[in-house]
Amino acid sequence: MLSPVVVGVDGSAESLAAAEWAAREAARRELPLRLVHAWNWHPRQGEGESANAAQRHLARRVLRQAEERVRAACPDVRLYDEQVEGPATAALLTAAEEADLLVLGSRGLTGFTGFLVGSVALGVVARATRPVVLVRAGEEATDEHLPAHDGTASARTAYRDVVVGVDVSDSCDEVLEFAFRAARRRHARLRAVHAWHAPFALGLGPGEVGLVGDPQQADEWLGFLSAVLQVWRDKYSDVEVVEQVVKGGATDALVRAASGASLLVVGHRLTERLVGRRTGPVTHAVIHHVGCPVAVVPHT
Incomplete structure (x- = not known):
């Protein structure tokens, strides 16, 4: 079965x-x-x-x-x-x-x-x-769909975006596969969001991304995000993907991105501890603040 x-x-x-x-x-x-x-x-x-x-x-x-x-x-x-x-x-x-x-x-x-x-x-x-x-x-079913041409709610229009949070330094196959499959099932666009912070000057080494200005740093992070997603874009070539990098905290970025989305997908790393297991701070925050359905995908 x-x-x-x-x-x-x-x-x-x-x-x-x-x-x-x-x-x-x-x-x-x-x-x-x-x-x-x-x-x-x-x-x-x-x-x-x-x-x-x-x-x-x-x-x-x-x-x-x-x-x-x-x-x-x-x-x-x-x-x-x-x-x-x-x-x-x-x-x-x-x-x-x-x-x-x-x-x-x-x-x-x-x-x-x-x-x-x-x-x-x-x-x-x-x-x-x-x-x-x-x-x-x-x-409701209509909340997953874009409004009709006259602005009324409809369950017959295209689906709203599926949004997935991506950490380019710790990308997760389970989370990305879930998000791509969700977008494919809905014939929806997938919006992949990565939030970044400017590194502290004392932690920088020669040639690091933090030595350039914000626009150049954003371009660098976008390049990292594109590289992480490329294998999935090849596998799910029928899914339209929008890549977005945002300077600031991941929680705020995902809450904003999920506004008007049909589904938000986030990851949750499972630990080896048998007791005291809890969700990470970003996942914990978005499941309390995001209005659309939130998919929490466990990974190791």
Whole structure:
């Protein structure tokens, strides 16, 4: 069986928007969609069976609500569901291992809701070995597309750009491949963004890029970015690529670039530590501040 797109649902507006986005993505990938609801069972003394039954009833209602939203948005998607006992982080990580992609709802600056409470959702993103996409409440199919000629929202127009953050000193095949594939599936333009800082004078050596002015430095960084992307442009020759270098912090550059995008793709380096794993500062910041769906792609 093909690995499905998996989405965690908890009945919140964020998770329902995530379920609809996941259904559209499953259709783009020609994969089945699996809805997962995770719940923790902490019965008080003497209430074990009744508490268990109540939790299962609630889970069934949450899954049915998500199914109805998915069927209305994508009636042809192959759909199945599952309720699992928590801990929620472990349950979602297990689901992610069997998935082509895991999708979760996100509240951005106000945190995560339902069973996706702050540390749980961030723990999933930090520890997952498969890509995770975070989707905000209110995300609709038309938000992925450019407006129609009359300025109205439409799901029939071309897709907005896919944006990928690229560190030319530590480029990552997994992140770039995910971004190029996402752009190809959407027949969208891919915008590759690299942020750079002028080096401190004391750290410069003869002939280094920091010895020239900002325009020349920008050209040098653009050359590095082009070199990193060339093999992928050759592999995905049907994808239009725009290369952008920005002086300043990576977070600000990606937040600006993602404004009006259909998807932002960022990387997350997995460490060898089994505990205390967390997302890097740029990834952590963009998943709280970017309005469009954010794909976090793990790599080593």
